[in-house]
Amino acid sequence: MTGIGNFSTNEISLILMNFGGYLLMFLFPKRLSREVACLSILSGLATGMLFDFTIGGGVLDFYRQNDTNHYEFFDVVYYALFGPAGYFFMYFYHMLHINKKSFIFYITAWALLALALQWVFTLLDILAYQNNYKLIYSFPIFLTTQAITGIFYEFITDGNQKEPA
Amino acid sequence: MAFSILFFIGLVCITTFNAMNRQLTKMENSALILSVFILNVNWSWIINFELQYITYSQSPLNFTAYVIHRTIIIPLLVVIGLNSIPQAASMGRKLIAVLISSFVLLLVIMVLQKFEVMKYENWNAFYSYLYYVLLHGFGYLVLYCYHSWVLKGGKS
Numbered sequence: 001m002t003g004i005g006n007f008s009t010n011e012i013s014l015i016l017m018n019f020g021g022y023l024l025m026f027l028f029p030k031r032l033s034r035e036v037a038c039l040s041i042l043s044g045l046a047t048g049m050l051f052d053f054t055i056g057g058g059v060l061d062f063y064r065q066n067d068t069n070h071y072e073f074f075d076v077v078y079y080a081l082f083g084p085a086g087y088f089f090m091y092f093y094h095m096l097h098i099n100k101k102s103f104i105f106y107i108t109a110w111a112l113l114a115l116a117l118q119w120v121f122t123l124l125d126i127l128a129y130q131n132n133y134k135l136i137y138s139f140p141i142f143l144t145t146q147a148i149t150g151i152f153y154e155f156i157t158d159g160n161q162k163e164p165a
Numbered sequence: 166m167a168f169s170i171l172f173f174i175g176l177v178c179i180t181t182f183n184a185m186n187r188q189l190t191k192m193e194n195s196a197l198i199l200s201v202f203i204l205n206v207n208w209s210w211i212i213n214f215e216l217q218y219i220t221y222s223q224s225p226l227n228f229t230a231y232v233i234h235r236t237i238i239i240p241l242l243v244v245i246g247l248n249s250i251p252q253a254a255s256m257g258r259k260l261i262a263v264l265i266s267s268f269v270l271l272l273v274i275m276v277l278q279k280f281e282v283m284k285y286e287n288w289n290a291f292y293s294y295l296y297y298v299l300l301h302g303f304g305y306l307v308l309y310c311y312h313s314w315v316l317k318g319g320k321s
Contacts, residue, residue, distance in 0.1 A: 034315045034316075035192045035315055035316070038196065038311070038314075038315045039192065039195050039196060039199070042195075042196060042199040042200060042203070043195075043199060045199070045203055046199045046202050046203055049202075049203060049206050049207070050202070050206065050236060053206050053207075053209075053210055054232055054236075057210065057214065058214070058221075058228060058231075058232075059223055059225055059228040070215060071210060071211060071214075071215050152195075155191070156191065156192060156195060
């Protein structure tokens with residue numbers, strides 16, 4: 001285990017992105033109920049960790065986060081970014097009234113956005129691919145995670161989420 | 166072999182959770198599963214891969230068995246344990262349910278050891294058991310926070 005590692009571009013970027021993400025969450029009008037908002041953040045964190053600990057480490061080890069392959073404090077800061085991502089996925093899902101017909105367009109848009117963000121992460125040295133991994137391999141993973149999150153949203157709201165009072 | 170057995174145990178956990186008379190709402194259960202998963206996946210990584218108190222097989226199928234155990238079986242068994250006792254039950258009954266549920270989790274660990282998916286280095290069964298008991302305690306803490314901050318904190 002490493003503490004903070006070499007404090008450089010990736011650490012500064014992660015702090016700024018987290019600050020921006022959580023600030024936006026508080027500034028945006030509250031459209032999700034407290035229960036759904038809480039579960040959206042938890043589902044974002046869990047989905048990110050599931051894939052990072054499965055394909056980003058262990059036997060596969062397709063990418064390195066931050067400065068080393070070991071667990072460090074800024075890996076936690078990186079995982080924290082998935083919280084606002086999960087929140088805004090459900091936020092816009094609700095706001096745009098996504099239905100069965102628009103579902104595929106919505107998850108494709110989010111998968112493309114996630115792909116673009118992951119590309120930015122590689123530029124900022126937050127992620128570094130290894131073992132012949134390529135950015136495009138993340139596309140089916142993002143499509144799967146976004147689809148599961150969409151289905152999860154439908155499950156917890158019974159497809160009928162109300163605005164908070 | 167380990168993969169097939171762990172896959173079967175995972176499926177048994179899913180069907181049991183689906184069929185059981187759950188004491189918690191689907192929102193509470195979702196919050197519980199996700200929170201227990203988040204804690205457990207970080208804990209497993211630190212204990213197994215960073216500190217190497219427990220080592221895991223590098224064989225792809227055995228590693229998949231480990232992933233099923235870490236991702237599905239542990240969170241679901243904890244949530245099944247917490248759902249098996251009514252919220253209004255006495256502390257004693259809750260404690261007994263937690264101890265039994267933790268023992269079931271320990272039995273799964275024994276299966277993993279039997280098929281050489283994992284091996285204790287500077288670790289033992291008692292530490293695992295203690296961790297599982299504390300994981301159930303964490304589950305109760307999540308429920309307490311969920312009721313205090315999410316449900317009572319502001320009405321949706």
